[in-house]
Amino acid sequence: xxxxxxxxxxxxxxxxxxxxxxxxxxxxxxxxxxxxxxxxxxxxxxxxxxxxxxxxxxxxxxxxxxxxxxxxxxxxxxxxxxxxxxxxxxxxxxxxxxxxxxxxxxxxxxxxxxxxxxxxxxxxxxxxxxxxxxxxxxxxxxxxxxxxxxxxxxxxxxxxxxxxxxxxxxxxxxxxxxxxxxxxxxxxxxxxxxxxxxxxxxxxxxxxxxxxxxxxxxxxxxxxxxxxxxxxxxxxxxxxxxxxxxxxxxxxxxxxxxxxxxxx
Numbered sequence: 198x199x200x201x202x203x204x205x206x207x208x209x210x211x212x213x214x215x216x217x218x219x220x221x222x223x224x225x226x227x228x229x230x231x232x233x234x235x236x237x238x239x240x241x242x243x244x245x246x247x248x249x250x251x252x253x254x255x256x257x258x259x260x261x262x263x264x265x266x267x268x269x270x271x272x273x274x275x276x277x278x279x280x281x282x283x284x285x286x287x288x289x290x291x292x293x294x295x296x297x298x299x300x301x302x303x304x305x306x307x308x309x310x311x312x313x314x315x316x317x318x319x320x321x322x323x324x325x326x327x328x329x330x331x332x333x334x335x336x337x338x339x340x341x342x343x344x345x346x347x348x349x350x351x352x353x354x355x356x357x358x359x360x361x362x363x364x365x366x367x368x369x370x371x372x373x374x375x376x377x378x379x380x381x382x383x384x385x386x387x388x389x390x391x392x393x394x395x396x397x398x399x400x401x402x403x404x405x406x407x408x409x410x411x412x413x414x415x416x417x418x419x420x421x422x423x424x425x426x427x428x429x430x431x432x433x434x435x436x437x438x439x440x441x442x443x444x445x446x447x448x449x450x451x452x453x454x455x456x457x458x459x460x461x
Contacts, residue, residue, distance in 0.1 A: 223439050224440045226436045227440040229241065229433065229436075230243065244434050254419075257422035258419050258438075260333065260417070261418045264336050264418065266398065268340035269397040270394070271341045271345075272344035272348050275345045276345040279295060279299050279345070280351075280352035280356055283295065284352075284357045300350070302342055303350070307407055308406055310407055311406050314342065315331075331411055332413045340397075340408075344396070347393065347396050348393035348396070351393045352386060352390065355388075363381050364382050405418075408421055
């Protein structure tokens, strides 16, 4: 930390410890022989064995991954369309309403989004019979509502910072506007699309509040399963699961950093 003032270095170290020390403690406790979470009594993999022997928790994990994947894909499609309309068409009837609707989920509390989604699904079921109860589909739709707002902001900023020269050149060479958009514009904003998908995926996988409002019997997500277990007491299985998630995220970040450094 050469060139950094002592106060700045101290603040940086304390901040990093505040953020990462609890995570490291969870990782350490996942290998603890004892069920007690206040002391370490020896190295063991018993809680990882217990985790992989828990069908309910594994089913919740698989369900959350599927929901997050579906919500991420749908959010990227909807968010890209909304961002294109906002960035490429500065004046059209309803633009202000579209801009408001696409940004409102960013500032509304999740409890309001979840409650509003629940009221919407119940009303639709009474009016047209769909959706028939709450389940994975309603969770996906509710998560898409939140995630699409983030995708819209990311893609819109990327589109606003790019000129349409290449797209216009493609149309001069005979491509219609749709083909030029699909073959020229979308590849050029691919990093924004990937970033939007990753944020949408993470938001969906991490969400508890909205899923609690819109889930039904047999549609328990991983955060809901973890929360229900924690209400009965702290379980070392959760530490093992959290460690696996942390290692997966660290591996993904390492691969991305390595790929970026290799490209440079």
